[in-house]
Amino acid sequence: MPAHDLPLLIDAARMAGRVATSFTGKTAQRWDKPGGAGPVTEADLAVNEILMSSLRRSRPDYGWLSEETEDNDERLGRDRVFIIDPIDGTRSFVEGSNTWAHSIAVAEHGVITAAVVYLPMRDKLYAAALGQGATLNNAPIRTSQKSSLEKSTVLAAKPALMANHWKAKTSPTFKRSYRPSLAYRLALVAEGRFEAMMTLRHSWEWDIAAGALIAAEAGGCAHDRTGAPLRFNNADPRLNGVVAGGGSVCAALIDALA
Missing domain, CATH: 3.30.540.10 (Fructose-1,6-Bisphosphatase, subunit A, domain 1)
Structure with a gap:
């Protein structure tokens, strides 16, 4: 199908x-x-x-x-x-x-x-x-194979770096970049041009659905901010944030989040 x-x-x-x-x-x-x-x-x-x-x-x-x-x-x-x-x-x-x-x-x-x-x-x-x-x-296309979060570039809005989002009360020392379209952020991660992306706000399914599969099929991961699998067609069509990227960097981001 x-x-x-x-x-x-x-x-x-x-x-x-x-x-x-x-x-x-x-x-x-x-x-x-x-x-x-x-x-x-x-x-x-x-x-x-x-x-x-x-x-x-x-x-x-x-x-x-x-x-x-x-x-x-x-x-x-x-x-x-x-x-x-x-x-x-x-x-x-x-x-x-x-x-x-x-x-x-x-x-x-x-x-x-x-x-x-x-x-x-x-x-x-x-x-x-x-x-x-x-x-x-x-x-x-394939996601980046970098293993170190500190040497990675992550697509994220500035508010994602606020201390309250992180276990250590400060964000890890990755480089931040930004693109306004969430779908494009996910696609750029799938292409391997950036190591990961994240949005920590509740996000509409239509912004995430296509890009999440593309990132995953490119060898990466795509989860909500807690590391739970993404599920779609929910009665309330909002997801609990999204973290996606190459496997190691994606896992490190999720582990560092509060």
């Missing part, structure tokens, strides 16, 4: 890219979501609409969870569910940056089985199917 779904997700991602890039980020109509949930643009909504129409037509028995679709509990009774972020990194899209991504995944009984993260402005398409490895533009 993962191999059956992956070509569908790849085609959908490329279609989403054509739709999104037909808008101009800085001039696309935008709104602010209630409760400080961030911006949404007409491009987000257009991509969501075309993905929902195309994917659900191809797999009418799959459920649907998307950042830009009002959620309900219908998906909880489905064996398989699409988990979608039409544009991950909407602020970057609005600013005219090229680091936003389409994140598209399928979960089966809580486990991601097929996934794509696509950055159309960079022509980078990351893909994975459960048990079949991960690729970037069809070439196999």
